[in-house]
Amino acid sequence: MSEKQMYLLSYDHGGYILWGPDFASSMESAVNWMTSYPKFKIGLDNEAYCYDRYAIENPEIIEIVRDTLKRFPGRFSIGSSSYGQPLAVFISEESNVRQITYAIEADLKHFGVRPHVYAISEHAYHSQIPQLILQAGYKMALMRTHFQMYGYNPTYDSSFGTWYGEDGSGIPTIPTYKGQGAQFGATTMDNYIMTRWPREWDEPIELFEEKFKQYEPLLASRYDDVVQRCEELTQHVETVDRYHWVTLEDLLDIYPLESAKNDAYRPSADEFRVRMPWGYCGNRIFSDCRAAETLVAHAERLNAMTALCTGESDQENVTNAWKHLLISQHHDIQICGLLDEAQEFLSACNQYGKQAYDTARSRLAKRISATAGRSILVINDSSMEMDQMVEAETGFFRNTPEAFAAVCGEEVIPCGYDVTERDASGNPCRFRVRFIAHMKPMSIKVYTITETTGSAPVSSFTYENQVLTTPFYEVTFSEHGICRIKDRKTGTILIDNGESGALFAGIVNDTPAVSCGTWHVTCRPMVAEACFYGQVGPIPCKCTLRFEENSLQIGCRAQFDHRGETIGYGREFAAFRQNTNGFVHEEKLRFCFSVPFDKPCDAVRDLPFLIAPTKEPYIQGNYWTAVGTDVQGVAVFNRGSMCLTKENAQTFSVPLAYNNRYVWGEKCLWRTYTHEFSLRPVVGSLDPLSLHREALAYTYPFVSCTIKSDQSGAESEVILPISMPENIVMSACYAKNDHIYLRVYEAAGKDGTVQIAGYTLTECDLLENEVGTAVSSVTLTPHQVKTYRLTPIAVS
The missing domain is CATH 2.60.40.2220 (Immunoglobulin-like)
Structure with missing residues (x-):
């Protein structure tokens, strides 16, 4: 065996989630090991949220960590690189940033130190990470996903190099060596040996050393659960002179940063392989996290607009909302289905977020002119100039008006409306109006609803003989769902599910099932809604499709009443890493449609700070996914399940629910679950940038409310x-x-x-x-x- 030096890195993967009660005992054992084994070094890979939580509930734990840092300088290390240990691909751009920055702030606040080498246990990588961590003060990265159940990164035949992101930013990086491990459900070879030898595994660390002897410096790393630390290995390292325990800080000295220029790593987005058990827990956690993420983003932007024009800020509530959101994105909460924890953190996030949201909206409302009950405040808190439909309740009218208009300055916009209340004589007296508002970026307007003369608005939608005609589409329905969607302008068949039609399908109680029911279609001024009432096997369902006069999107809201049915097949697997039931989306309860492509289609999706093509059959995107040719295509904008499944060349689906054998336990579904997404047919080739902007507008629509008091002020204002x-x-x-x-x-x-x-x-x-x-x-x-x-x- 060579006398070449080898370095071993060991960090305990733990924190408040799952490991909270065991934290003190794991710290005690770490101290005992450092006392007993002079070479031993150890670090903490906790979600940084736990430090904020312990500081309030168990401040003695923070004191223990501080004391350990003082007692063992250079041997004990804080390695917390994220605030809530997310699976980073499946959270928004801003969630990615805050996971990194809030972690650093917590590390510094409680211990006065922070990591400068970005390293993680479970998958928190994507191709925009280099510029994010560089801008957060990191000097190096360890590109290894140590436990790869939900994702893994590419491997390289190299010991050290520069990882370049999409923008060209490069950070010195220790990679996963080629052959070290890249497979769902696995751990890297060194991580496995360092946690299981010799009690559960007969391969010693020398085998890793021999296999990768060509690499210098050679690093074996363990980022695994606190209960997986191996004392026998620690004893063994004490006896081998060429073996050295290191911390993240040591790596900056061991690896000369200049030498990173010798090798270049330029992984594409698709080289970061990821998966999620879409439909697990009825998509409840995924959908609730997305709703909370949207609320926090709105609250923060509205608060900034308020601060810009009034000097008032509710920063504390915004920050608290962010922190509870970030911990709700913890991988164990999402993929282990920790519903109690999800409820705790998302409820707190929504409470803080709504308080900041309501406060900012109220402050902005006070700046404009309004007539109580008849004025509607509209806020565009995005950077895009947009037209969107606004709906709101109006105040009472003494006489039944012939028509309504929304007025702002010289703008006079016709309104559609529904009657929501009648007086004792049966006359309409309260209304829900809708109109198309045009808003500049970061601006506010007040629209006053006025009575106008003339004919009542006429719907531009018609429904006859199972065919709904909209300004853009002809939609044919059947008892099983949608038969086809045709573009009215070009005649292109955009969706073709055959004469029998399709909507939902799945394996329910081990039997294939498809939706069957009836449609009820309502055409009103400016909108139409098609409501499907039926069942998928034994599961009652309702699906509402919403068509708007000014939009190419088809809004979908699906509801299922679950009573513990099994959904998807439940195969038995002998090996842990082969337990793939939760990841086979074609067998779940899903929304289905077919596109008559006449040649192979391309797929594209958005990732954090990136729009990227993919060759994967499971097209996973944060806000949207799309498939298309140069002739036609379809995009799906999501608010929960971030996956579009390519089942074959023309058949696609969105997974909505799964309940069967699963690696972390079966979660039965016993309630009404709601899923929201939007179908966006495309004529011609896909325009990814336009789809991205549409999807953002779908996710972050205008903020609006009815003003409840008379007041003076401007009718509109561009805040930024x-x-x-x-x-x-x-x-x-x-x-x-x-x-x-x-x-x-x-x-x-x-x-x-x-x-x-x-x-x-x-x-x-x-x-x-x-x-x-x-x-x-x-x-x-x-x-x-x-x-x-x-x-x-x-x-x-």
Whole structure:
């Protein structure tokens, strides 16, 4: 055996989630081992949330960690690189940023130290990570997913190199060696040996050393559960001179950063393999996390708008909402189905988020002119100029009006309406109106609902003989669902499910089942709704399709009443890593449709800060997924299940529910579950940037409410006059410590310039540290993510 040095890295994967009660005992054993074995070094891979939680509930634990850092300098390390240990592909752009930055803030707050080498246990990688961690002050990365149940990264025949992200940012990186392990349900070879030899595994660490002897420096790493630390290995390392325990901090000395230039790692988005058990727990946790994520983003943007125009900020509630959201995204909560924890954290997130949201909306409402009960405040808190349908209740009217209009300055917009209340004589007296509002980015308007003369609005939708005709489509229904959707302008058949039709299908109680029921279609001014009432096997269901006069989207809201049925097949597997039941989406309860492609289709989806093609049959995207040719296609905008399954060349589905054998236990479904998504047929080739903007508008629609008091003020106001091309997208605008910050990213692979009238922009890193000078405009290059502090230009 060579006398070449080998380094061993050991970090306990734990924290409050799952491991909270055992944390003190694991710390005690770590101290005992460092006392008994002079070479031994150990670190903590906890979600950083636990430090905030322990500081309140068990402050003695924080003191133990601080004391251990003092007693064993250089031998005990804080390695917490994320606040809530998420599976990073399946959370939004901003959630990715906050998982990193809130972790660093917590590490520094409680211990005065932070990691400078980004490392994780379970999959928190994607192809935009390099620029994010560089902007968060990291100097190196360990590109290893130690437990690969839900994702793994590419491997390299290399000991050290530079990992380049989509924007060209490069960070020195220790990779997963080729042959070290890259397979769902597995751990890396060294992680397995370091946690199980010799009690549960007969391969010693020398075997790893021999297999990868060509690499220098050679690193074996363990990032695994606190209960998987192996004392026999620790004893063995004490006896071998060439073996050295190291911490993350040591790696910066062992690996000369200059040598990273010798090898380049440029993994594509598809090389980070990921999967999720879509439909597990009825998609409840996934959908609830997305709803909370949307609320927090709205609350933060509204708070920033308030701070810009009034100087008032509710930063504390926004921060608390973020922190509870981030821990609800913990991989164990989501993929182990920890429903109690999900309820605890998401309820707290929604409480703080709603308080910040309501406070900011109320403050903005006080700035505008309004007539009580008849004025509707509309807020666009995005960076996109948009038209969207707004619906709201109006106040009482003494006389039955002939028609309504929404008026803002010179804008007079016809309204559709529904009667929601009648007086004692049966006359309509209260209404729900709808109209198309046009809003500039980061702006507010008040529309006053007025009575107008003329004919009552007529619906542009018709329904006859099972065919719904909309401004854009002809939709043919059957007892099993949708037969076809035809584009009215070109005659293109966009969806073709055959004469029998399709809507939902699945393996229910071990028997194939398809939806069967009846449609009830209502055509009203500006909207139409088609409601399907039926069953999928024994499961009662309701599906509402919503068509709007100004939108190509078909909104889908599906409800199922579950009573413990099994859904999907439940095969028995001898090996842990082969337990794939929860990941076979074609057998779950799912929304199904077919597209008459005449040649192989391409697939594209969005990932955090990126739009990317994929060759995977399971097309997983954060906000949207799409398939198409140069002739036609279909996109799905999601609010829960982030997966579009390619079942064959023309058949696709969205997984909605699963209840059967699963690696972490079966979660029976006993309640009504609701799923929301939107179908977006496409004529011609896919335009990924346009789809991305549509999906963002679907996820973050206008904020609106009816004003309850009379007041004076302006009818409209642009709070932040942003000017940017369509390929630049705002991911955050937030108030922090008396400053306003704007984060934007380039989404189409080309340059784009950002300007804000009346403000200078100073580039900052993700921790709000200034890294540039104040300028009047900035240009982003392809795929860049940038943060700017906004400073008003003084008026002389």
